[in-house]
Amino acid sequence: MEHRHLGQSGLMVSEVTYGNWLTHGELVDRDQAVACIRAALDAGVTTFDTADVYARGAAEELLGTALGGVRRSSLVIASKVCLPTGDGPNDRGLSRKHIMESCEASLRRLRTDYLDLYQAHRFDETTPLEETLVAFDDLVRQGKVLYLGVSEWTATQIESALTVIRELGLRSRIVSNQPQYNMLWRVIEPEVVPLCLREGIGQLAFQPLAQGVLTGKYRPGQEPPDGSRGKAGGRAPAFIGRVLGPRLLEQVQDLLPVAAECGLSAAQLAIAWVLRQPGVSSVVAGATRPEQVTENASASGRTIDEAVLKRVxxxxxxxxxxxxxxxxRMMAVKPDWARSASASG
Structure with missing residues (x-):
């Protein structure tokens, strides 16, 4: 496993970050989820990403349990705050109240005294940006958070935050952005990536496999395979349904020989592709089985040349x-290719 700086900060993160989004606490039983985390550790993964909203805290609890006994200083643990964690009016957003209370709850569930990276899970239009950033800065001053990041913010939102940080003279700065990013979904390239490169903000790219679609396991005209997210319960099929479509699945099958020529699986090609992009510090990948973790982690350090990028x-x-x-609007808007695929059946 190779490591990179998170943006222009001094923090080193593994090229492949282990993420426990829909899998932990919803789709995978506890023993299997712990086995996946242990496989990540065995593969040299040092960076683990979660959020308070994942399975209403169950994902953080499981991660904290599974990492018990591992030397804390050898790990980078990242979590997020913003999305609803309860039914109360203050159980969401980026108010000072919610940030402070959510951080304490995340620390308790993760069984740690501090978070290496704390991220604003979405932008909060209802809270003054100054309030949000001062609250984050206070957590850094208190030693409960070491670095700050955002997730799925627009370039304008990130730039506004950077301006406020400078105007208020805050000590902490934003070092990372966590966007959805893969071969198919490249909406950050025109605006977000140039700004982040200029400001020293690294990308922690999630969904590098487009929810498993880029692995090639979903085939045109066939039912999703048993054990896949497309066949699972909970929220996963709804997410997968956004990207499944006959034309897309046919094109993905054409990527398989490209991966083979590179000595890679389709999943490894997809991850290596993201790691090849400007400004990417790490790829956040989840899994439902330990062997998937090992396969994903093996994409670290694998290089693909310009000719391969062109073929993709x-x-x-x-x-x-x-x-x-x-x-x-990632959560609400279907990509054009998904919408057209759905329309065509």
């Missing part, structure tokens, strides 16, 4: 979405 672009063609307006 030629194969996917107009299925690639680069509309920057969709950065802030």
């Amino acid at each position: 672009d030629e194969i996917l063609g107009d299925l690639v979405d680069r509309d920057p307006a969709k950065t802030a």
Whole structure:
């Protein structure tokens, strides 16, 4: 496992970060989830990403348990705050109250005294940006958080935050952005990436496999395979349904020989592709089985050349979405290729 600086900060993160989004606490039983985390550790993964909203805290609890006994200073543990964690009016957003209370709850569930990285899970239009950033800065001053990041913010939102930080003279700064980013979904490239490169903010790219679609396991005209997210319960099928479509699945099959020529699996090609992009510090990948963790981690350090990048672009063609307006609407808007695929059955 190779490591990179998180943006222009001094923090080193593993090229592959282990994420426990829909898998832990919802789709995978406890023993299997712990086995996946242990497989990540065995593969040299040192960076683990979670959030308070994942399975209403159960994901953080499981991660804290599974990492018990591991030397804390050898790990980078990241969590997030903003999305609803309860039914009360203050159980969401980026108010000082919610940030402070959520941080304490995350620390308790994760069984740690501090978070290496604390991220604003979304932008909060209802709270003054100054209030949010001062609260984050106070957590850094208190030693409960070491570094700050954001997730799925637009370039304008990130730039506004940087301006406030400078105007208020806050000590802490934003070192990372966590966007959805993969071969198909490239909406951060026109605006977010150039700003982050200029400001020294690294990308922690999640969904590098497009919810498993880029592994090639979903085949045209066939039911999702048993054990896949597309066949699972909970929220996973709804997310997978956004990206499944006959034309897309046919094009993904054409990526398989490209991966084979590189000596990679389709999943490894997808991860290596993201790691090849400017400004990417790490790829956040989850898994439902330990062998998937090992396969994903093995993409670290694998290089692909310009000719391969060109072939990927030629194969996917107009299925690639680069509309920057969709950065802030990722959860609500289908990519064009998913919408057209759904319309065609």
